[in-house]
Amino acid sequence: MMKLWIAPAGLHVEPAQGRDAGELARIHAQGFYRGWPREEFSGFLGEPDTPVYIACDARRRIAGFALIRQAADEAELLTIAVDPKWRGKHVGRALLRAALDDLRMSPARRMFLEVDEQNAAAIRLYSGQGFTRIGARKGYYPRPDGSAATALVMARDLG
Structure with missing residues (x-):
């Protein structure tokens, strides 16, 4: 049985x-200076501990995705990206909510992420x-001009 979550603008997750x-x-x-190659996503998609959630329409045109890594009682949001034409329409929120909902059925009790400050x-x-916010990582994200951005480390309990 496939899991489905409702998303805005006629999409589902x-x-x-x-x-x-x-x-x-x-x-x-389109969302990151150093995008990950197709092969990296192929590897993630083949692993049970790295679920990937997509927001798409009925024809499976993908508007965005979220990639999670699970290890023991922790989960990490590795990346979340929304196609530019879908930004500002709450697609990211729908993806994150679906991932959090799904994690409630896993052993994970806490979720972490990094985000450019x-x-x-x-x-x-x-x-x-x-x-x-629980911390920061200076120089974490490379920028096109050669500088590096600080990543905020954030976390939440999963209940």
Whole structure:
């Protein structure tokens, strides 16, 4: 039985499939300076401890995705990306909520993530879903100009 979650704008969230790797790489490259290659997504999609959730329409056109890693009683949001034409429509929130909902059925009790300290929209998203800042990693994210951004480390209990 496939899991499905309702998302805004006629979308739904479902688990990604191996055939989605190329589209995930394309969307990721649009949102990050150093996008991950298709092969990396193919590897994640084949691992049971790295669930990937996609927001898509009825024809499986992908608007965004979230990639989680689970280890023992912890989970980490490795990345979340939304196609530029879908940004501002609460797709990221729907993806994060689906992942958090699914994690309730896992052994994970706490979830972590890193976010660029200058990404105000993402920080609002995470704060709105109960994440709080627990630390920072200076020089974590490379930038096109050769500088590096600080990552805020955030976490929340999963209940």
